[in-house]
Amino acid sequence: MKENSEVYYILDASGLINGFIPFTKLNFTVPEISYEIKDLKSKLAMNEAMNSYYLTIVEPREKCLNKMKHIISKSGDELRLSIADIKLLSLALDFHSSGKNVVVITDDYTIQNTLKILNITFKSILTDGIVNIYNWRKFCRGCMKEYPNDYSFDECEICGTKITKKRIK
Ligand SMILES: [Zn+2]
Known part of the structure; x- marks a missing residue:
């Protein structure tokens, strides 16, 4: 592994609910995912991470969102993905296509399958045992x-x- 490519983590709701925020400031999610965080403890942890710039909420570029919609319409997964999922995937595609080293933190199988098609790395909170890293x-x-x-x-x-x-x- 080369040291020069910093990892950009893109967090699904499962990552945020389990308090997974890697020890780096390069953590991102989309607005729609942040709205899914309802329980108080996770919400506080998320706000804390945002206030200290460990988590940034961003919108994917429009062209990446459109490209993503096209990809999932071909894979047949569009009915299994929410708009939050699609935007999260679009952000991953956006970062990936700009040459960033992306890891998506998600437990959702449909998201994982789509990431496989895109050849984007993902990790699962449940199966990779990365809960409570900090x-x-x-x-x-x-x-x-x-x-x-x-x-x-x-x-x-x-x-x-x-x-x-x-x-x-
Ligand atoms: Zn004191």
């Missing part, structure tokens, strides 16, 4: 004291600085 830990920026995740106060008990979170592997 965790958040609370700590104080002032005195660096670490706090358990269930610490319920906003401020450090020692120095009064606001508690922030950092990512750990």
